[in-house]
Structures are given as C-alpha cells and as structure tokens.
Amino acid sequence: MLDVVPASLAARVLGTFGEALGRGDVAAASAMFVEDCYWRDLVTFTWNLFTCEGRGQVEAMLNSQLGQAAPSGWHLAEGETVSEDGGITTAWIGFETATGRGYGLMRLRGDKIWTLLTSMVELKGHEEPKGIARPMGAKHGAGKSRTTWMEEREAEARTLGYTTQPYVLIVGGGQGGIALGARLRQLGVPTIIAEKNDRPGDSWRKRYKSLCLHDPVWYDHLPYIKFPETWPVFSPKDKIGDWLEMYTKVMELNYWVKTTCKSARYDEVAKEWTVVVDRDGQEVTLRPKHLVMATGMSGRASLPSFKGMDSFKGDQHHSSKHPGPDSWRGKKAVVIGSNNSAHDICAALWESDVDVTMVQRSSTHIVRSDSLMEYGLGALYSEQAVRSGMTTEKADLIFASLPYAILHEFQKPVYDKIREVDAEFYAGLERAGFWLDWGADDSGLFMKYLRRGSGYYIDIGASQLIIDGKIKLKRGQVAEIVADGVVLDDGTHLAADLIVYATGYGSMNGWAEELIGRDVADKVGKCWGLGSDTPKDPGPWVGEERNMWKPTQQEALWFHGGNLHQSRHYSQFLSLQLKARMEGIATPVWGMPPTYHKG
C-alpha cells in the first residue's frame, strides 16, 4: 500500500515524542520539532487556547505544563490514513493527559514536527452521556413515587435560578449561547441562558426580511443535531430562527426569554457573580460561579456622530435596527457603509423601488458567494466534501490545525484564483467606481474576518446592482447630515428620506462595560483579533483570537461567539474549561497575554 511509509514514519515520530514526554524529557521532546514549528493546543496542555510558535515556545510551555498534563498513550488515530504530500506527512493522532482525552493532527516536515494540533475531547470520568452511554430514558423496574422526565424538567425549570443556582450564566441566547448551553447541559453543568427576546431564534428573525445566512449549510451545523440533507444551502433568517428554537427545546436548555441582565458584580472572595436580571418584568438575582458573554462577537452597534444628525427630518437608524424596506417604497435612501449589511440593505431597498445610494467611505473586499464556496470552503465544507468522507468534526479540526501565523499564506492562493476566475466581475465593479481591496496582504475574506470581523461583502447579488447602476454609488466621507439628506466632503448633496448607518460594531468587551463596568472592560481589553497589525487589528501579535473562548484577565468572565462554525467548534473547548472548574480539576493556565487595547 502507498501509505505504509508515511504511516511508519508518523508512528515512529509519535512513539519517540510520546516516550520523551513520558519520561519528562522536555529537551528531547522539543528537539523533535522543526525550528519554525507551531503547536496549537486547545485546552489539553495549556488549559487555554494557545499556539506555541517556534521551538523555544514549545520548550517553555512544556517546562511549565508537562508535569500536570502527564500525557500518555500517543497513537495514530484508528481508521484514518496517514498521507504525504510535497514532503509533508499528515497524521491524525490520539492521546491522553492526566485528566482528559485528546485528539489532534500532526504534520511532519521530514522526520520533524512542523505543526501539531492537540485538542481536548473529554474529561476522564466526566464523559458526555451519548452513544453507548446515553441515558435509558425509561426507568426500568418500579419504585414508589418515582418522578417522570417531564416532572423533573418542570421542577428544574421552577427551581433553577430561585432555590438553586446555575453554575454558569450565559448572557445572550443566539447561536453562541445555544451551542454552549447544549454542551454544558450534556456535561451536567447547571446553566441558564438569558435572552432579551421573546423566543429563541428572534435575534435572527428580527433582522431585515431578506437576510439569509452568508455561510453555507455544511459550515453551520450545531453540535449534536445536524441539519437534514434537505436543508437549504443558505438558510433564510426565519428558518434558522425556527431551527434554533426547536434545538433549544429538544436539547432541554434552561433558556430564559424576555430576560435582560441589568448589572453584574464579581465577588473575588466568594468566587461568585451577583447578576441582577429582569425576567419578563420580575427582578431575579442570580449567583453563578461563571459568567459568559455570548452577546454577539460584533459587540455593540457603532453609531457614528456626524455633524447635524439631530437636524435630519427623515428616518435614520443603525443597520442593526433596520426593519427592511417596506416603509420607504418610492422614496430615497442613503446607506452609509459598504460591507455586508450595507449591501444587503441596499439590495432589498432597490428591490422595493426605493431610490438608494451607497456611500463608500473606505475600500471593501468583495467575494462572490459561489466562488467563496467553491474555492474557499469546498474542500472542507461542501456536498463534495461530505461525499468524499469529510465530517464536520474533522473539517473543524483541519481548519483549527492551520496556525494563525501562517494562515494567510494558505489563503492567498484561494483569492488569487478567485481574482482570476471572476476578473470580469471585479472589472465591472471598478468601472462602477467601487473601491476594492483584497485584505492587508491580499489574503482575502477569512483573514479579514479573523482579524477584524469586518471589511467585506460576500456577494449574493448586490454587486451586480452596483455594476448596473441600480444601487447608486458615491465614494467619499460624510461632511454632515442636513435636514433633507447627506452632504459628502466633495460637496455632493444626497437627498434622503431614510439614512441607514451601516457603520459596524464595537468590541465585545463593550458588553462587559455595559453590564459590569468600565474597570472590568478595561481589565479584559479588546476582544477578537489576532494582533496582526493590519487595519482594525492592532498589534502586538497574540496568535489566537483575543479573549475568545478562553480565560480572560477577569476571573470567571468569558466571551463566546462568532459565526455558526465557531459557535459549534469553540463551545466544545469552553464547555470543557467550565466543566473542569466545576469538578475542581486543577486548570493551570499557560500563556495568558497581558491586557491590550482597553475600552
């Protein structure tokens, strides 16, 4: 068989590596990495999400963490093939630590480790009750005054938050809070999800009516229950809302609707939060041990403060408050901004016979959805990937195994290809006056998302409207807002009955400021971004998303969120970190960066 040689090589390297770790020989273990190596650890060694970059960082991490991790049982994963391509040998691996079971992906350059991903699968003795270990449901045998599943669920709903306290309070019940809540439930961590809306899924339902997911279905599965094969590629917003609502119900989450968190305070002595919430008009004080902000990775809406905004006679609102085009049929609208929301809103306004102008203030990266699916996601997340045996879980780990520090190098060829195949499309946009970019280093959409979470539009049709002049386009800065419209810095006056500020969002720690206070928000610093020192992602380099899904400088405060992919994947690691703490397992964190970028 062709793979005998790579498999032998991988087995030998892994065996030697495991032996070195087993006898505590950090020098020998570190020497097995190439100098410019990357070891990304998700919770197994570091109790953190941390990428060791270079052999020196590997050695430093192991010197600190090896004793408590006490890894053993390194082996090539069963049922997977070791592959070799261009001198790189790639192998799926399994192992254990003192407290957990891990899975990962190892890439060798020659006979040395180039990249290593180690990820926590489960905590020993605290495995999820699934598959062969699933609950019985029916209680066989008989007993006096037994309670039923329904009675137990009702009793839990009645008491949790009142006579008993949740271990975790999740603020925000979108996909992030729901995915995390589902995993915590399976791990037996008492959790309440507090959501301001009336129904699970409303954070999608309440957005503008033509909204559909920009990511395709294969990328969007939640944990435990996958979308059926009949599910649309790009789910309409109300349909994803219904799915989240049913998921919340059948996964038995303690999901408090119509609930607003009013204040939160951490008692450093009692190691407990005091959170005052308004639950449908009733004030309830919760005392969770951990607080998770899952209020959307985008943070609070950034409403700009242009001169003269108060004088405008028409309707004006942030894109997050835009109700859709229906009220402005036959009227004039100006949309300030040129990213995803701006494009979607402009297209919907045009479709409803609104005279709409987009004001582009800075360059924007555009990728056609079809091209992004084909060249950007297709290998991991597509029907073809499914047919070739790729699973969502494997795809997530392959993606996670690519170190952030070199990810842009993997991304550039994708966008070079897209630029080539869609050349005519981009030429048309430029002819229409659209100001294009391809990211700071031509690395395209996904790096922009990871670095700043903004600066792009995944084209599902609005670009053609711009090319055709149906959505009017103006480049420039806003000089002022006047009673009947917008004045740009070149003197252009744009008449408007409606102004939509599609001006983006702040950092997630803004939510912490609002709920807990400025001091805690500053202690934590900016959320999201890698420190790439590219626009809107200031350095220094930290090599992981700042403050996301991992410990922060504020004890017992966590941030969770992102798209459906990230909500699914990272909820696994956040839930295991929380479960370990609940069970009193020691969790010595390695590689906590200092606070950067306050406020």
Place this chain on the structure above:
Amino acid sequence: MLDVVPASLAARVLGTFGEALGRGDVAAASAMFVEDCYWRDLVTFTWNLFTCEGRGQVEAMLNSQLGQAAPSGWHLAEGETVSEDGGITTAWIGFETATGRGYGLMRLRGDKIWTLLTSMVELKGHEEPKGIARPMGAKHGAGKSRTTWMEEREAEARTLGYTTQPYVLIVGGGQGGIALGARLRQLGVPTIIAEKNDRPGDSWRKRYKSLCLHDPVWYDHLPYIKFPETWPVFSPKDKIGDWLEMYTKVMELNYWVKTTCKSARYDEVAKEWTVVVDRDGQEVTLRPKHLVMATGMSGRASLPSFKGMDSFKGDQHHSSKHPGPDSWRGKKAVVIGSNNSAHDICAALWESDVDVTMVQRSSTHIVRSDSLMEYGLGALYSEQAVRSGMTTEKADLIFASLPYAILHEFQKPVYDKIREVDAEFYAGLERAGFWLDWGADDSGLFMKYLRRGSGYYIDIGASQLIIDGKIKLKRGQVAEIVADGVVLDDGTHLAADLIVYATGYGSMNGWAEELIGRDVADKVGKCWGLGSDTPKDPGPWVGEERNMWKPTQQEALWFHGGNLHQSRHYSQFLSLQLKARMEGIATPVWGMPPTYHKG
C-alpha cells in the same frame, strides 16, 4: 480477498437475470429462482407491496408487470460487500425501471435466487431536493418585489385548503402522519395533516404519565432528521412529543391542529374526496384527490360491554383514556387485561400507592426489554450495530427482505434463546400464576405484533411487581361489574374505586367507517394482519400487512401507521405511490387481494 467468489457469483447471476428481463424472457428470468423462492416488491414492479411466493407467482407477476416496469441497469451496489454464509450468498443490488430507481437485497441459494427484495428509491425526474440538489435558500441575484421564504410559507399556510386544494389529506398527526407528511413535502405533493389535538406530539403527551417508548431509539428515527447521540434509549412520552412538534415545524408541514374530520365522501367521477373538517370551530370543506387514514394502527378503542357496567359507582375508562394514577392514591383499582398498557398502568398505580389487581383473561407473551434489545433487535438496531457500520436505512431493508411467510422461522431461535437466558424470570411469573405464551408457533413478540398487533408485554419492570405480588394477579373472565367492583366467573369479588379496561383496539377500517361510512369500511375490510390463521389474525394468507401503505379496494383511500419504524420505512413507499399518481405516471397495480373480514 475472501469475498471474490461470492461477488463474482452474485454479479453473474444478477447479470443473467437482468439480461433475461431486458429481453422480456419471463420464462428464463423465472427459472433463475429456486422453486420455493420469495420476491418481495415494494412499488417497483407491482405498484404495490407484494410478495411473490414461489416461482409460479414470480412468473405470473412478471407476465403482467415486466413490460411496464422495463427494468434495466442491474448492478451490485457500490461500496457494499457480497457475503456468503451457510450456502447463502447475500448481495445489495441497484437497478432502474422505466419510471424509477430501485435498491434491493438478493439472497442466492447456490446459483439460484432464493429471496429478492426490490424497493423504490425515487421516481425519475421527481427526485427529492437533497444533498447536492438541496434548495439554495437565499435567492442570489436581485429582483423587484421578491418574496422571502417566510412570506411564501405564510402565503401557503393561508391559502392551502381554502383557495388551493391539497392533493393529499392525512387524517391524524401522530408519527405516521408526520413522517408521511414530511416525505410528501419533499416530493412537492401539497398535503394537509389534520390533527384533533392542540399541538403536534399531543397524542403521546396525553397518555399516562409514566409512559415511555417500548422500542429503543435506534429503531425509532424519523426520516431526514435522526435523534442525536444523546437521546435516551427509551424516550419518555413528553420528550418524544416535543421532538414531533419541532420536527413538524422545521420540516415545514401544513399541520392543522384542533381539527376534526367530520365526514368524507369520494366522488368516483371527479376522482376527488369531499371532506368536511372542523378547524378550531370553523367548518372547512377540503377536496383532496387522496385520503390517508393515519389515525393509529390500533384502530378505535374496544370498550367491552360487561353486564352491570352502568351500575359501577367508581371511575371506569378504557386504557387509552387513563390519565395516570394520581387521583387514586390509597384506593383500589382493577385493570382488565394483561398486555402492554395493562402492565404499564398497573405498575404506575402501584408506584402511587394504589392497591391494584390485574385481571388476566387470556395468555400473554412477555419479553424483558433488555433481552428483546439484545437478542431481537441488536444486530440491526443498537449502538453496536451503528458502530459496525449499520445504518437505519440498511437495517430497514434487511428487515424488509425477510419474507413474512418464513419470518417466524427466523424469529423462533431468538425466543428460544430468550427463554433460556431468562428462565428464572419466567419461572417466577409462572409461580405467581401468570399465564404465559410464546405466540402461536413459539415465534415470539414481533410475529404477534405483525399478525395481530397485540398479545404481549415488553417488560420494563411490571413483571417483577407481579412476581413479588405487589401487583395482584387474578386469572379468569369477568362475570359482571357491580356497584363496588368486579366479579369474576369463579365468583371472586374484586373491590374497586377504579376500573381500567385495557381491552385493546379494533381494526383501522373502523376509522373509515366512522368518517366515510360502513359501506367503504366493508369494501376495504380488515386492516393489519398477514392472514396467518393464528389467534386474531384470520386467514386466508395474504403475505403482506392487509391494506397498509398500499392501494385498497376503495380508490384513493390509504391506511398508514404503525410504530416509529414502520412510520419511517413505509412512508417512503406510500409517498412514492401518491407522488406517481399526482404526476400522472401509470401505476398498474399487481396482486390486489379481494376484500376479507368486513367490519
């Protein structure tokens, strides 16, 4: 490789068989079967569910059906292994007909066909939009006055049944109606499901509170969305109710709650039903082309007419109306009957400190749930089966491939084994006076279910209560009901505050009588049962479940139902039969039996 020889044999036989069929040579094709063969066809050749028993029936069927079926492309299924065991070679096969694509299982004895299963997968040109063909969801590009998914769903819900007519009306929204409705939706067949309860799932929720499914989770999946790995083995009734409710929503079924069908009449000229329904107090007249009774395979409750029932001073009701034990704590109850419901109700009453006596009027077959799972279902429906690569769909087809005429021979060894391993349990029951049986020919539970749908208890604990005397047991017939209890034919007087008649159900055509009239019910005859000439399954032998999931003597009237397994599996074939008719595809039915057992 070991399977080279069986695979060559199977390929050769299938090739020769396909060639004979291809040139219309019925004699040659029939001669390829052993004399005592079985060919079970699900819709592909017969537009029926029909088992040809013996070479003569194969020949007769082919003489009638081969021309229109025009099968071609017979091949061994990709990715499956041909196996050989004890002289029997087993192979998965694929083929086409003039109108559809088929899949099946062939067993050879030597080089002749012993059993053949042919099942319809899809109609050509009418494939389900799934996988690579799933809908886009988002409508890329832009257009004036486009409608959204939500607007289209709302418009459909508003108009269907009023300004537009459903092609199919399904009466009853339990698992049968829901599974069929989901498949019809995917096939684009406009369908309304009429359900009398307030919410989907209520037919489970409204039963006695301790009820859990008696079948394990692996056997219970619905089409399209499988239960997650975390789902309990035996789902509590309220939990399965919630699942059905969410399924109905996310599969976008037109599910009318609080809707009672009052009358139905078929116009033989217009080929259309007129069905008057009460929808939440409003009378609506529907004109579907097809009517499906999915009101429960058990038919209407059979309330006995014992002497003196009117004189009873306490509470009395059929088991289907039993609300659970709570109102009778500290009191006395008598349960007439000794099958599943009787046992469950007795156990729940005992648990709530009710003094309960079971009256056993006839012998009952008992199997411990654990043993049934291990020996009866384990090879096809279990966690072990999943781990060994068995899928629900394959398991369903393997099960379907065992001809009803010889199924009892496959079943007997299972129950011989159970009798052996649970010998002490059965001895205990006999010591307690329980009257046991093992089915007419010792073939056990599943044959009883298929033949009569009754006569057994899957033990989840009540039997031990009987062994221990906690549930009191009396054998005998009811002589009369008196003011304060029950008198048996041996003169025993059983004092009672509550009498539960766990006396079973009638045939499904009783529902047709109620809704349409006695003439149609008689025209159709008895539903369910194989004609095995064993107790409650009178002959003559018909070799398939009577009137279930296939054409009946009443044009455009269908019966659908059964457990979750049957609701899942047979909804595939019923949906394809209905879709073919909607599309005007010729559906010449072979092997329609005359009416048996009226009323």
